[in-house]
Amino acid sequence: MKITRVETFAVPPRWLMCRIETDDGLVGWGEPVVEGRADTVRTAVHELADQFLIGADPLRIEDHWQLMTKGSFYRGGPVLSSAVAGLDQALWDIAGKAYGAPVHQLLGGPVRERARAYCWVGGDEPSEIRDQVAAQVEAGFTAVKMNGSGRMARLPNVADLNEVASRAEAAREALGPSGDFAVDFHGRFSAAGAIKAVQVLEPYAPMFVEEPVLPEYTHLIGRVVDATTLPIATGERLFSRTEALPALQAGIAILQPDLSHAGGISESRRIASLAETYDVAIAPHCPLGPLALAASLQLAFCTPNFLIQEQSIGIHYNTGAELLDYVADPEVFRFHDGHLLRPTAAGLGVEIDEKAVRRADGTAESWHNPVWRHADGSFAEW
Numbered sequence: 001m002k003i004t005r006v007e008t009f010a011v012p013p014r015w016l017m018c019r020i021e022t023d024d025g026l027v028g029w030g031e032p033v034v035e036g037r038a039d040t041v042r043t044a045v046h047e048l049a050d051q052f053l054i055g056a057d058p059l060r061i062e063d064h065w066q067l068m069t070k071g072s073f074y075r076g077g078p079v080l081s082s083a084v085a086g087l088d089q090a091l092w093d094i095a096g097k098a099y100g101a102p103v104h105q106l107l108g109g110p111v112r113e114r115a116r117a118y119c120w121v122g123g124d125e126p127s128e129i130r131d132q133v134a135a136q137v138e139a140g141f142t143a144v145k146m147n148g149s150g151r152m153a154r155l156p157n158v159a160d161l162n163e164v165a166s167r168a169e170a171a172r173e174a175l176g177p178s179g180d181f182a183v184d185f186h187g188r189f190s191a192a193g194a195i196k197a198v199q200v201l202e203p204y205a206p207m208f209v210e211e212p213v214l215p216e217y218t219h220l221i222g223r224v225v226d227a228t229t230l231p232i233a234t235g236e237r238l239f240s241r242t243e244a245l246p247a248l249q250a251g252i253a254i255l256q257p258d259l260s261h262a263g264g265i266s267e268s269r270r271i272a273s274l275a276e277t278y279d280v281a282i283a284p285h286c287p288l289g290p291l292a293l294a295a296s297l298q299l300a301f302c303t304p305n306f307l308i309q310e311q312s313i314g315i316h317y318n319t320g321a322e323l324l325d326y327v328a329d330p331e332v333f334r335f336h337d338g339h340l341l342r343p344t345a346a347g348l349g350v351e352i353d354e355k356a357v358r359r360a361d362g363t364a365e366s367w368h369n370p371v372w373r374h375a376d377g378s379f380a381e382w
């Protein structure tokens with residue numbers, strides 16, 4: 001079997017899909033994207049495919065991964081790692097279809113029958129948080145995630161800290177003692193600011209606090225870990241084992257590799273194994289589309305230290321299209337008491353509605369994250 005063609009599709013709301021075709025007629029799908037840089041990644045996907053994949057045997061996944069990540073002198077970073085990630089997912093999809101098994105079966109078989117998932121609540125005010133959490137509990141979810149704050153000074157003052165606490169209080173009230181909420185700081189605080197903010201969250205016992213510092217300050221994350229009783233999470237902007245290692249060594253509790261950024265299923269599986277040696281659970285980042293979620297689930301079902309899965313259905317970023325718009329069998333992504341069931345179809349376990357993808361290609365307005373400024377006009381972290 002040989003790879004004959006690699007195509008990419010830029011689709012709303014902000015996603016990129018790739019499709020690998022073989023001379024056997026088998027087709028694999030993946031999702032290589034950096035949010036806000038879809039066109040750049042698209043170029044990288046075609047460069048890598050032309051250089052390493054066209055004409056090659058798709059079943060030599062590890063060898064392809066080695067060449068795609070190391071076969072050029074300049075390597076790594078979000079764009080290249082995400083391009084590799086989507087191609088890697090598509091190669092695993094083909095392998096599963098060739099062997100007639102879901103990918104998690106090829107990776108050692110299932111270790112669980114359902115995967116817990118959380119959804120986002122995006123309200124800016126505590127009253128909205130309370131209502132949105134209550135709605136998700138009503139829908140069966142047992143866990144939600146929210147931003148810890150809006151735009152914030154690097155060092156929060158008392159009013160800022162009260163705002164952080166009041167959102168957490170509202171979420172805890174709506175969830176009761178048995179539900180979970182996670183708080184994402186998005187690197188908006190400095191390390192010193194994050195220590196103040198994480199401490200005011202302690203009475204509300206969030207499941208974890210995410211990105212208390214920016215990924216470039218991973219050398220400081222241990223200070224936050226040591227200053228709080230709460231579990232600290234990071235990882236959506238770390239793209240390999242070697243980038244995850246310092247965060248693990250600093251004592252984080254939860255690692256959040258993104259299957260569409262961190263080298264795909266191949267590397268994310270190794271990141272999960274590395275995390276296991278630090279007694280760290282993984283909670284894969286996934287504000288993306290159906291293939292990123294399907295790839296994440298394949299990892300969830302064969303990974304002992306999996307904790308919970310992020311997913312984007314209803315997320316505030318999804319304008320113009322939703323995850324289920326591109327799926328021929330939405331049943332795969334139906335939630336049962338806040339959990340997704342183990343997919344049994346071959347490959348990634350999701351059937352893409354190819355007509356819908358081709359129709360949507362090129363119709364996405366280019367998405368960029370907001371650029372924020374502080375009151376004095378200087379740049380503010382989003």
Ligand SMILES: [Mg+2]
Pocket residue numbers: 184186210211236
């Ligand atoms: Mg995050």
